[in-house]
Amino acid sequence: MKKKHPIDSLTVMTEIVLPNDTNSLNNLMGGRLLHWMDIASAIAAQKHSNSIVVTASVDSVSFKEPIKLGDVVNIKAWITRTFNTSMEVFIEVWAENIPKGRKIKSNDAYYTFVALDSENKPIPVPTVTPQTELEREKYDGALRRRQLRLVLAGKIKPDEAIELKNLFIS
Numbered sequence: 248m249k250k251k252h253p254i255d256s257l258t259v260m261t262e263i264v265l266p267n268d269t270n271s272l273n274n275l276m277g278g279r280l281l282h283w284m285d286i287a288s289a290i291a292a293q294k295h296s297n298s299i300v301v302t303a304s305v306d307s308v309s310f311k312e313p314i315k316l317g318d319v320v321n322i323k324a325w326i327t328r329t330f331n332t333s334m335e336v337f338i339e340v341w342a343e344n345i346p347k348g349r350k351i352k353s354n355d356a357y358y359t360f361v362a363l364d365s366e367n368k369p370i371p372v373p374t375v376t377p378q379t380e381l382e383r384e385k386y387d388g389a390l391r392r393r394q395l396r397l398v399l400a401g402k403i404k405p406d407e408a409i410e411l412k413n414l415f416i417s
Contacts, residue, residue: 250376256295256326256336260287264318275314280340281305283322284356288336291324292360295334296372300360303333304396308356314342320353327382328389332369333361335389357392 262283264275285302292300314320321341328335340354364370377386394408406412 251295251326251373252378253325253327253375253382254378256291256324256375258287258291258294258322258324260290260322260324262320262322264314264316264320266316269316272313273316275316275318275320277310280314280320280354281308283320284308284324284338284340284354285358287322287324288338288358289360291326291336292334292358292362295326295329295375296360296362296370298362298364298370298372300334300362302358303361304359304400306357306359306392306396308354310354312342312351312353314340314353315344317344319343319345324358326375327357327377327385328393329372329375330393331371333359334372334375335359335392337385359393359396 260283268275268279270276289300321343322338324336324338326334327337336358338356338358339352341350342353343350362370362372377383390410391414394411397403398405398408
């Protein structure tokens with residue numbers, strides 16, 4: 248199976264925060280943002296796998312700064328690492344107030360997707376080859392994040408998470 252570069256899956260999505268997207272404080276509702284993030288990361292996973300994908304997990308969602316009514320939201324998603332049939336996607340969210348010339352990083356998260364065939368069965372995905380320092384950093388940490396997800400989901404026992412355990416033993 249062909250190896251791919253993370254840039255091959257890069258997806259950038261832009262939205263504007265309208266009144267029906269906000270809460271009573273005129274901030275973007277978290278659920279709306281999670282919806283947009285899921286769409287952007289799913290597109291990145293589909294681009295990488297050339298297949299239909301389903302969301303397997305969402306974790307490490309951090310809400311650092313509120314996004315205001317009228318802000319432009321830029322969501323950037325790319326594949327950090329693949330595991331047989333699944334892909335980890337990293338998402339960054341930037342909020343931009345164009346009239347004020349202000350741009351802030353508002354959120355980031357990791358989503359995991361599984362690639363499916365026409366019968367909705369998991370299929371292998373191409374590996375990803377990191378090129379930049381940031382891509383290598385995300386790639387190296389992905390195995391530990393995956394093991395943590397599997398432990399928390401009860402799919403593996405904590406002592407089976409070797410990479411994760413090595414963080415605490417050394």
